[in-house]
Amino acid sequence: MTKPSALPENNMRCQSLRLIQIRSFQDKTIEPSENLTLITGPNGSGKTNLMEALYYASAGKSFRTSNDGELIRLGEKEGTILLTFTVHHVDQEIKIRLSRENGKKIFINDTPIKRKELVGLFRTVLFTPDELQLIKGAPQLRRRFLDMEISQVSPRYYEEILRYTRAVQQRNAALKNAQFSGKKPDLDLWDMQIAKGACYIVRKRLETISKMNETVPEMEKILTGNKEKLEIRYLQQGSETPRFDMEWYLEQLSSRREEDARFCHTSIGPHRDDCLFLMNDLDISAYGSQGQQRTAILSMKMAEMEFVRRETGEYPVLLLDDIGSELDGARKKALLDFLMKNQVQTIVTGTEILSDGGKIIDLGNNE
Template sequence: MKCTSLRVIDIRSFSDRTLKPSPSLTLLTGPNGCGKTNLVEALYYASSGKSFRTSNDGEIIRLGQDEGTILVDFMTGRTVQTIKIRLARNQGKKIFLNDTAVRKKELVGLFRTVLFTPDELQLIKGAPQLRRRFMDMEISQVSPRYYEEFLRCSRAVQQRNGALKNAQLTGKKPDLDIWDMQIAASASYLVRKRLETIEQMNGIVPSMEENLTGHRESLQIRYVQQGSDSPRYDVEWYMDQLSRRREEDARFCHTSIGPHRDDLQFLMNGMDIASYGSQGQQRTAILSMKLAEMEFIRSETGEYPVLLLDDIGSELDRSRREALISFLKAQDIQTVVTGTEKMFDTEGLVVELEDGKR
């Protein structure tokens, strides 16, 4: 998969800007505030239907404008397709594939990307929801059913929590059976897919980590399930757990068991990297996972996604950057990188930005 063109109209700092990335490496350079990350954000938005910098779409639209547009042409196999996303303040967004309107859930998995930013360090040190989001986004890009089940489970949890809150207000016993059945059915599928993905990732991650660290470190991912020492994904187990926890859940108006409560743990040489790893080791571990994610997506779809690296010069030392670019070149992975200066001694397209202009 390759991006052949990105055009942004009234997006962030750009009134109208077109970028035609190299099929290999594109380096966006320039001083801070010139719009490098804005272009990476637009590519990611076309892939996921959301920003990695804000949950408010209105912030993406250029100041003083009511609408903004992102257009991405990309090639999958020998077919060129176009994604257009039109954003309007306080009116949501409209998504089009080749001029045909599609829903957000149909967008995910069309134009696939993997993103690495300085904030990715929170994947290890931050809240469990960040690690769940990493896993959910990864699988959703290759499995439409997973995304459907994820949405279905999330809605069922919200409905169950709502029923518990309403019961507190009215004093009536909530009818939770229907929501428990929906959660159990979706949870069974979601956790099974997560475990299968982690097994595949664990077959890939060690080699990525060793390549970046000169065979000094080895990384593994472990799934941590709420309510069980060893992961379970049978419907009967979920039904039993949800039933057992009803009294507790009623007190706090939440659902204490399910995929929305699980977590990931990252082990380096058998030790929890969140507790025992240095910041440099944590950064390298995250990048290794991102590269493993790319290999996983390629194994599932037959194509590498587009790799987006935002300001990695501050995250990786020279030896790790050289190991990274060597891997990307060998695998012919299209990569868009931002930085204040040229950080890679390799051929590629260099785009110099200044005040939003080339």
């Protein structure tokens, strides 16, 4: 494997991760390599627990559960995640305290912050065996993929998503209350807020997809050596051609009020949109093999990584959980060679050593 010569001008780095009463760990510290780290050990040794904690420090939530309490070690009331990292050559520390009674508290350099302020500080891209659901699963998974990607590079986008979601919830609540009261709901205020937020959100999603489509084919070629054409296409509810103007949204919301009132929901907006992954202009969920789907997802993740670098000037940290079960030897080598060449800090888990390069952390040794 090609070894990097020197650290890049700017690349994000995780310096250390300490878990106190988190999942299977009573008190565990790891210090990843500046480039490739292989976390190995038998099943049940806690490999995915470490990846979950790294992602939690990035996103403020788990990729395995929506219940924060599940991260706290059994029998304990509290748990702590401590992450030190470097961004633009400046050392930072994220501390997250989880409590069964008091929820979570987040700190950056000992200063308390809200979750919305956490997103984008320590940027990561995650690949797990479950990522196949990005192609085959529900639309909300693909929306979440886009929203998390954009939020890591745009604090305003994350704020707009929160504001838009609240407006939709308030509109739905007004429709529900109207059913009980028998009075006609006043929806004009919520429609204006939804239309305004939708315009911004859809425009940013389209811009992001356009930028990813510039690099997805290149990533696919690196992994497979072939010239298959991969593309992401945005699917907007109510229009074959994506629209992001206020007048269109207001018209759609108005025309659907009767239907929305019956079901107490909002049937138009970015919360109803979807994405389609195409290979050679065919829907890969229907026409791609499982191997092609896995490679396509990994190509998308690599394109996401390139998108973050272009937007921020730094590669994010790449988290590859159990990649050994997803790719054959040739594709794993092609991926790791690319990552080492570009000096992307990469943390990989598996039950066996995947490469002769990088640092090995063996959880089977009970370090």
